[in-house]
Amino acid sequence: MSEENTAVIEKPTNSLVAGGGFEIDPTDLDIPRINVVQKMSESDDPVGSVLFDKRCVLAAPDTPLRVVAVAAQKGWREDIPFDEDDVPQIAWSKEQRDFIEAESDWGMIEFAEITLLIEKPDDCDDDSAFQIPLGDKDYALGKINVAKNAYRSTFKRLATFAALNQNVPVSSRYWNFTSEQITRGKYTWYNPSLTATKEDTPEEVTLFTQKFA
Secondary structure (H helix, E strand, C coil): CCHHHCCCCCCCCCCEECHHHCEECHHHCCCCEEEECCCCCCCCCCCCCEEECCCEEEECCCCCEEEEEEEEEEEEEECCCCCCCCCCCEECCHHHHHHHHHHCCCCEEEEEEEEEEEECCCCCCCCCCCCEEECCEEEEEEEEEEECHHHHHCHHHHHHHHHHCCCCCHHHEEEEEEEEEEEECCEEEEEEEEEEEEEECCHHHHHHHHHHC
């Protein structure tokens, strides 16, 4: 085949190249989930604990974890009660939201998927979750799904920070991630919360978050 008839196929711009030439797509990544244990959770761990991948306790209630906000995506889903068997429909754009809402019996609520880089606490003896060495610290990459109160105390705080500090990337600062108790009437639960610090992340962490995003 002549050079004139040879098609040149460029690499996708969103591809990632790992060590040894192993090329992957971002959608191939399996990022473990972060959960807060509630009274109704199927877990033997203490209520209010922050769980990584449903197996590793990252922090006790009201104990802050140093994290970096790597990425966040806002969406909408049907507000279906927990005791219903229906699977909520999800929208990732306002147009999709309006289309689903017009046909739904439940209405739509905001939610977000937030990816966090979690610094290993000094008093943690379990290395299994912290497989990302950056500088002189080890980190874990996890994702949490938040809605309602959790959406306001996490995603909205990230969005507000980004809007008010447009020259300061959200990922360039450490944040405190905490599981906090909330009581409303007769109901009590633990709510994830993100609070900005004034501490900049080291260069290694900044480069990692930039490449990942």
